[in-house]
Amino acid sequence: MAANDSTSTPLELTGLDAAVDRILERVDGSLRIGAPLGLGKPHRLLNALYARVKDMPSRPLRLYTALSLEPPAAGGKGLEGRFLGPFVKRHFGDDFPRLAYVHALGRNALPAHVEVEEFYMQSGAMLGASQAQRRYASLNYTHVARALADRALNVIVQKVAREPGGTRLSLSCNTDLTFDALAAIQARGLPRPLLVAEVDPGLPWLDGSAAVDADFFDIVVEPPGPHPKLFGLPRQPVGDVEYAIGFHASTLVVDGGTLQIGIGALADALCHALALRHTDNAGYRRVLRALGSTSVDDPALGPFERGLYGCSEMINEGFRRLVEVGVIRRKVVDDVELMRRDADGRLSADDHARLERDGEYLHGAFYLGSPEFYRWLRELPDDTRRGIGMRPVSAVNQLYGGNETLERLQRRDARFFNSCMMATALGAAVSDALEDGRVVSGVGGQYNFVAMAHALPDARSVLMFRATRSGARTSSNVVWNYGHTTIPRHLRDVYITEYGIADIRGATDEDCIAAMAGIADARFQQSLVGSATRAGKLSPGFALPARARDNTPGWLCAQLAPLRHDGTLPDFPLGSDFTEVEQRLVRALAWLKSATANRTGKLRTLLAATFAPPARDAEAVERMALDRPRGLAARLESRLLALALHRTQV
Template structure:
């Protein structure tokens, strides 16, 4: 079914599901904001029927206060997010402490710091490893999903930016005989990515497209690096070895790492001069300063701008191939999120390069469990997993998501999975990137602490 209005689509969902609406919607980019907003606005005044959102990373553009700040920020916001970006209505009410009692928002990963001082959001945060989310959704009785998709020339749909949890949720719900109403919203700006992300049109119960359902894709602003970020990236760039596997987490430190990897590959003499000035660490893992001749294979829960730059630089070139895949892959990912140029790059890839990217279920990315586990282990040779952390204790405990007073800043996500995987693979190493200090507005404080508090 297609070409319904927003209100007709909401009516469709309310008629198909009995009792409370427990809706799953993707982490990050794949949320159909106009549909979710209309659903929320329709159910907000009616306390006779519950509404529960199950999601993660509900992206919210920066908010400013005051006429001067608005006049300064407004033109940038319009260029970056579009003139009428549809903010999520439930996020607005969570931030204003106006969420009705019959509506709950459960997130397993949140926009960094967005809910730091919000008691309701803190209480409804669900601490889960990425690979455990689907089982939790099934247990909690999620009965519908809604997400953005891309349409292919042959009529098929692609889960594009978010096959990460959808594929497993649909399979596990069906296996348990659970009702799951599936709603897709076609977005013209999303690239059609095949492989596991491609599904037939009848995969969904309702397909929406048209001007009323259109929205700007949320694009992350590209921020400048601090000198300390570049030095951290320079240190870390010595760890990947040629003919290896690379996973990169989210944030500026990961981008600084990719910058130094490109420097190592393209301007090797200068790179060697720079790393020659760094202190050595004889206790650390093996290091390399060579350019990448065989290349690296990307395997990361999040695909972002860094992988685009590495591919353009001729680094992301090592390919692997599964028995069921007709095409070799240079990159496997669970979800993608990045800048406008990154989305344009994905959209404009050649057929060969597009086939080299496999967006798939997170259970295939963040774990080694597979029907052909031996092949997966062989593919992930010389693996280097890079993620960021906020603080580290003197005992080596990493605090990556929660402050010592218990307030959640972001979430565990998949960090645990990659630390654990590094212990399962014989030639793999997990590296946590850390800024040694932070500034509280008055003085500089250390991120090396005596006690761990809430340890990730």
């Protein structure tokens, strides 16, 4: 058990080894350690702890965490390796502390007395790691604190920020689980875990409910510099498919409402659409018209007069943009009566003054983004930063257990946007794992938001996904059936692909299948219809509307090409971590990957590369160290790069 007898000043240390010594002294027997997901994980402390314990079978270690972020490998071969090597070195730094236990997990090489249990994995990173797959815990985000109490944690370690010029500490990027876990442990009558903080001077300071007195922690370790960079998510390019999905999704957002979004190119596209809707409404409607949206002339899709309130488990790059352009600005306060007057349109002058002074426009449980995003948080004016409230995940991802009346009033007209990998024609979603049970990522908060959308009277759950996926062959992501689902069909609500919106809340099976087939790629529609007909779910004479025949990549590319060329739909709508030369290379390498996805494509591309003219983009060739190729492999890579640059030149 943890010998937590700290009642006042925490033990302040500067050495990681000294912190490990203290943890081992204060905790008897097995170490049961909880660590935050993502950015709040103290990499250096965990590495020091793992290095000490991995050769000590007498001190079993159980680590409970999620989203153990690792930079991509920089030493790969081929064109990808040539691109990643310099980028990873610049973006993450040579001294970024890669997690030793993640490296061991990837090789199935954890010692027998060490276990790592995660409830959410870096997407696709552990598909081949049996130790990670065996110890995966399938949990809704809001159930994790209860599970941590069941495991009787005796240590919690967390990265924190120190108050500028003060003594307090901020949980900053991760208020998601620490408070909830402590409450759950206390409710079980278990001893309070030993709380250990690692101070990172680069972590943005956030006050309010994220800040605690220093004596909240038992041990505070502040290693000397130089300090590694914070983990920065490289911002990815947004393509035609992602833009189409994002703009269709944006038509569902109600002015004065509430917004939750996930992460990735789909969320980036949605945020660009909402920003454009507010700042260039004519341009926004041009995109809708090109996509054939039936909402193009809807007067409700004008600029945001009241603004949105953001309430999302994760605060990311998209929220930064929406705050900057004035879309996210509707403030809330934790006062039931004031929020009821707000809902009824009865705010007094004093109410308006209090909302302006004390209100918050963005609530989140953790944040993660690019280095530019972290710089934005650090440099925000104090009055703007005060509008961001970091909360426990129990307060963000659900209505129950807190002040449900208040949260219902705050979260009016909520739209919860998340992504999935596949969806069945009957409305179930596949988001976290494959048919054989292997976990790609995790459930996280997706089920929480889907359920909350059904519990709130004016809310909608929107699951976004690409209509197809590429591999050895192109496959449909709208499937008749699948061996694993994340969201059951009885919670179906809204699905969006690049080809439109399927609103299937409360729909019959027949109507659900028709709507889902209508947003599928045209190449796979008849197969879906045939399966449904054979199952007796569609009448033998069923036919999709003629417009569904346009659901092809060629049609979409032709519709959006003018908007890509005039800058309305840029490759990197939220900014880029790549140089201009690297952006051209990203585009070229993406084309090459798609063109060589199957054997026929590889042969065709190799033949075309043989006769391709030399690359005119000397900067790109030099960046890839192919200006003087040596050896057969390098000369082939040079020809392939030249072809890809030629095919993707703007």
